[in-house]
Amino acid sequence: MSNAKRALQTEDLTKIEVFSDPQLSPDGNFYSYVSTKANDKDDYNSQLFVQSLNGDTPVQWTFGDVKNSNLRYSPDGKKAVFQSTRSGLPQLWLLPTEGGEARQLTTFKNGASNPTWSKDGKFIFFHASLDKDDDIQNQKEASKEERQKEQEDKKKQPLIVNRLKYKSDSSGFHDNKRVQLISLNLESNTFTQLTNNDADHGFQDVSPDGKQVLFAANLNENADYELSNDLFLLDLQSKEYKKLTDGNGGYHSASFSPSGDKVVSFGDEYEYAGATLTEIYVFDLASGERTCLSKSWDMQLGDLMIGDTRMGQSETGPVWSKDESSLFFIATDYGATGLYKVSLNKELTTLYKEDNHVFGFSYDQDKEAFVLGISSATNPCDFYYLKNDGTLTKLTKSNDAFLNEVAIAEPETLSVKAEDGKEIQGWLLKPYGFTEGKKYPFVLEIHGGPHAMYGQTFFFEMQLLAAKGYVVLYTNPRGSHGYGQEFVDACRSDYGGGDYKDLMTAVDYVLENYSFIDEDRLGVTGGSYGGFMTNWIVGHTNRFKAAVTQRSISNWLSFYGVSDIGFFFNKWEHGLNLLDDPAKLWEISPLRYAENVETPLLILHGELDFRCPVEQGEQLFITLKHLRKEVEFVRFPGANHELSRSGKPAMRQERLNHICRWFEEYL
Structure with a gap:
């Protein structure tokens, strides 16, 4: 790595421009997109730009805070x-x-x-x-x-x-x-x-003849107790509904075919609860027949890549071809996402897949071409034009000034064999100013979900730690998406088991194969499920000298009743609800092992986090402090579970500063 460029700083977070939602014009000659960037009022501005496909400079269409x-x-x-x-x-x-x-x-x-x-x-x-x-x-x-x-009046009322x-x-x-x-x-x-209806309705599409609307909702009497999401056809003249699905799963991203004879949708039937792979279904509206095009693929559809510099929504499919013989979509596979095509006879074709993150696309039916939004480990985002002959042309230079000034670490891809033979993919970042023969402190990053995926996308937090002088390892242990149905399901009813061993095996591997890592200065951090795993790790090993747990879970018994998803998440992930076996839930709760903790622990938590509520951090802090352990608790007012990704810019920077401060003090 050249030191001609400066090291990344926390303040650089506000300099990054984030793109989303490419939309080709009907004539296919230009496209629009959304650009999001932090402003000087501790918020974000999102503006609309349009660019000709001949590569001219994008033109800004909207302005203001x-x-x-x-x-x-x-x-x-x-x-x-x-x-x-x-x-x-x-x-x-x-x-x-x-x-x-x-x-x-x-x-x-x-x-x-x-x-x-x-x-x-x-x-x-x-x-x-x-x-x-x-x-x-x-x-x-x-x-x-x-x-x-x-809002003030609401606060005065129960x-x-x-x-x-x-x-x-x-x-x-x-x-x-x-x-x-x-x-x-x-x-x-x-x-x-x-x-x-007394339900939330998700608009999906309007039919080509304008006579029907397709929407998703749960209109069942017991909807409050269910997680299903059905597809409905609404006749705009009679106002009558027709249900396309059977109430046994969740369906979304649906659209009519160009003729209006068929409907395509992403969906699944929860066969593996929250770890079920998404499928593509085609509904024949005349016969009522439903066909699954993807059953044999063992690949997750849609974009399940985790990052901290993605904002805004983008199309991931499925999108019809003009002759409605094929469908286009993004899929998540082995640390990357790509663009794929499937014919109605289930023939799968890869249109574009490299070591990067395709986060959105727009399709030109006449030219059979695409605008792709792509992020990589060393570039937050840009748009590209993919012609039907496979030619890829870069359209934007979104963050070139930033990237020309700041050193960004290129990850090395690893493959580690777990105890039971599973292959665990990971990536290693060398620190800024790396010098051969020198020993460096190390940080293990653990993703949330757990059913998501680290991979070849830009991750500011990882890059910042590398810039501060740390070797950074991030992996996809069992439970992660991108490696098939068996792999993503493998952590259910086994939190703290095989997933914990995968992470420790990966740490062992890099210590054995990279002599520049100082094995006496190991740190660990993670958020959400990654926070649970960080808590679990410090309760089961003292090999790490510092840990930062973020928006974490410490007690599955209370999580059941306080999280917005707790009432079903415990059943989905652990196989039991609170009253089924409280002793078992306590057995897999990191709080139970607080007496074992010898690692200095920093607890970061948003006060308005309803996914992993702040009481999870409070319980852990009070217990460890009462035991006179080395622990600190940082609460972020007004912040929810998305603090690290879309929280207020100042709070996001504060969070990063606390992480760096803690590791600097103890590593």
Whole structure:
């Protein structure tokens, strides 16, 4: 590694530009995208850009300290609808693509989101959160002052809870509002509420003839106790529903074929609970027959790559070809994601896969070409044009100035054989200014999930630790996606068993094969499930001299009742609920082994984390402190489970500074 470039610093987090949501124009001559970057108000701005496919410099379409996203072109390409917070809440705006000012389309009290055009360009369909008796023709967005007053008034009232699913990490405490589907007639400027069930509805697609809408929801009487998500066809004239699925699984990312005769969807039937591989299903609307195209692949569909510099949503498929003979999608496989094609006769073709992270795509049906969003271990993101002959052309230079200034470590890919013969993939980063013959401290990073994947994507936290002088190891132990159904299922009912051994085997491997690692200065850190594993590790071995546990789990008994997913997660991952076998849940809780902890432990936790609530960190801290162990607890106000990925920029930097401080002190 050349030292001509400077070392990465925590403050560099705010300099990175993050791309998402590429959208090709109907004529295929240019595309739009979303660029997100931290601003000077401790928040993020998201702006819309458009670029010609001849490689010209991208042109910025939106400005200001606001979030703009979800741009969708009209079928004729003359207009585009997008989502913006410029009025306060996310609302829909209409923009002439040849120039001119954007016009506000919605003023819904709780905002409007996720717009989609009808194929004739006369209607826009979208989501809106509504109370049961809301009049959609007379919606008025509350002012900032009115919203603040409403929030203050809420704080003065007790929260009445009568649902099992009464909170979520992304939304906080739920109210009685439900996400409904709305259509806007652009000619008459009138709104029509398409759904009114006591359920959240996820718009999927509108049929080519404009007569049906496809949506996902759970409309069962016992929906509060279920995790299924069915697909429904809504006839726009009769308002009658037709259920396409059988209530035994979860379905999403569905769309009509170009003829309207078929529907494709991602989904699974929870055969392995939360570790079940996603499949591609095609529904024949005339016969009602459902066909699974992917049953024999043993590959996870969609993008399951973990990173800390991805913001915004992007298409991962499945997307129809123009002649509806094939489908395109992203899949997660062996530390990377790629773009794939499958024909309706189940023939699978890899269109693009390298050692990197394809995080989104847009498909040109006429030219059979793609715009790909790609991140790598040494580049946060850029867009590329993939022609049907396989030619790949780089379109953007998003972070070139940053990358030309800062040294970024290139990972070395490892393959380690576990005790039972399983192959464990991992990556090793050398420290900034690496010198042969010198010994360096070491940090093991453990991902969350556990059913997710580390891999060939840009990870700021890893790079920062390498810049601070640490050798960094990150691996995919059993339970991770990317290595088939058996592998991802292998940690269920065995937390702290084979997964723990995989991690320790990987550490043993690098100590034996890389002489520049100082075996007396080993550190470990991880978040969520990775936080659980960090807690487990320090309770079962003293080989690490410092540990940082982030948004962790320490006690499965209390987790069952306090997490937004605890009531089903324990059953899914451990095979039992709280009352089934409390002794077993206590046996696999890191808190039980607190007396064994000799490793100095830093506990980082967001105070509004509803996924792994802060009481999990509190229990661990109080127990260790009471035992006079070396422990410190850092609480992040206003932060939820997504602190490291999409939290406030200042809080994200503070978190990184605490991690570096702790390892510097003890390693």
